[in-house]
Amino acid sequence: MSELSELYQQVILDHNKKPRNFHKLENANRKADGYNPLCGDQLSVYLHVDGDQVQDVSFEGSGCAISKASASMMTQAVKGKTKEEAEALFKEFHRMATGELDEESEPNHLGKLTIFAGVRDFPARVKCATLSWHTMYAALNNEMKASTE
């Protein structure tokens, strides 16, 4: 199934099967709920923010492989970052997923996250990849709810 390799890469399938930081965060001081009304995916992102730094991050919820793997990798990417760095990463990820950022020609901090670049060829699935990022961004800014709409 070579034509699918762009979207369903092994890393994504692995994170879907064994999502990292997939639990409620007991010492969280920020939390937001994300909802994609189009497909019903919902997840919660928990943050433990200390001063300017994201000390810990986790998520819970249900969704498709793309949204689950994206959430899992988001938690890994954001952990330990400053608030400013996390927000910058959200913006880069969002621009990549919607096809505004060409990760090969434009300098960026996405690293492993470029694995999700393929979603831009699947317009119906872009929101699956960005849901957890929207939710993390909302939590970071003390908003309780995020929506992909």
Added chain:
Amino acid sequence: MATSVEELIPIKPKPSEAWNVERIRKDFPVLSQTVNGKPLIYLDNAASSQVPTMVIERGAQYLQHEHSNIHRGVHYLSMKATTAYEGAREKVKRFINARDAKECIFVRGATEGINLVMHGYGRKFIGAGDEIIISAMEHHANIVPWQMLCEEKGAKLRVIPMNDAGELLMDDYDSLLNDKTKLVAVGHVSNALGTVNPIKEIIESAHKYGVPVLIDGAQMAPHGLIDVQDLDADFYAFSGHKMFAPTGSGVLYGKARLLESMNPFQGGGDMIKSVTFEKTTYADLPNKMEAGTPAIASQIGLGAAIDYLNIIGREKAAGYERELLRYATERLSAIEGVRIVGTAREKLSVLSFTIENVHPHDIGTILDQQGIAVRAGHHCAQPVMQHFKIPATARASFAFYNTKQEVDVLAEAIEKVIEVFS
């Protein structure tokens, strides 16, 4: 006059002939294309079905030679357009065996038909403390309008429950009916499960209480025979775009006596006898319910789609679809990890399923890469998903132009999905 159907399709299949699906497929230009490098396998017919050449050509003929506004011009084109539009209404009348063509109101689709009844009948005759009965497997189009009405009037929504096969519990229905019941609104066929509901029985029970019944027939119209007189349905709504006609076409059938007693749905041109600033007198049926310029080309297309169904033979097409559903059910059930959602004894054309540990949206995307169009999601029937405690299903829905070979490709693609996610 319109080109007769005989001119467009010269060879009429004899009733005794076997179903020649390859010949039928040639009538649908959309089916001959490739998607993602694979031959298109279109299995999303319950959402919207494809349009045969005969319907496309009828629409084109209207736009090229007859386009004009209806019911008002004394000029040639307006009369041509009016004749074609009202001709389509006559075809609809025969299609559902209505007593009179004026009982067939042209609407944008089943959703608009149901909303017409909500506004025209519900807001006039349903009040505080009254009850409306719907079923557990309704499409949102047959839930939300009634919720809106209940909220506005202080009426109460009652729901006929279903079992885990996706069959309505008829004893529970009988006990829901009472003197406060003012309307029953039920789907003929469930778009999420494929269940064919015993609507004749439902209507009969409601009529014992003098309660009118609205049938959402969107999923039945493309697949079976409808006889509103035999059913004794009070209202029957369906969409053109699910039965091989363009979007924007659809029908609300209503018994004349009821439609006459109702408020108009919308106000505007074409629905009046006379207007002064003091008072407006409404037109007779069907115009009373059709304010403004309708989707003339689409409704003429619906008339042509009915001609097409009559030519190919509705009963024969339905028989072929039954066999295809049986085959698909058998093929998919045999795959380990696949669960069929909706296993009612009486089913039509819809096969909803889930795959263990794979989200339906991932199924949908992977199948699309194989050129297979299915629907993945809640199918505008979230309460059905809640009943089965699942977020969504993947749904293959069939029409008479689908083939067993396509079902085989679907089954193989599902096996690949399982392999990718294993």
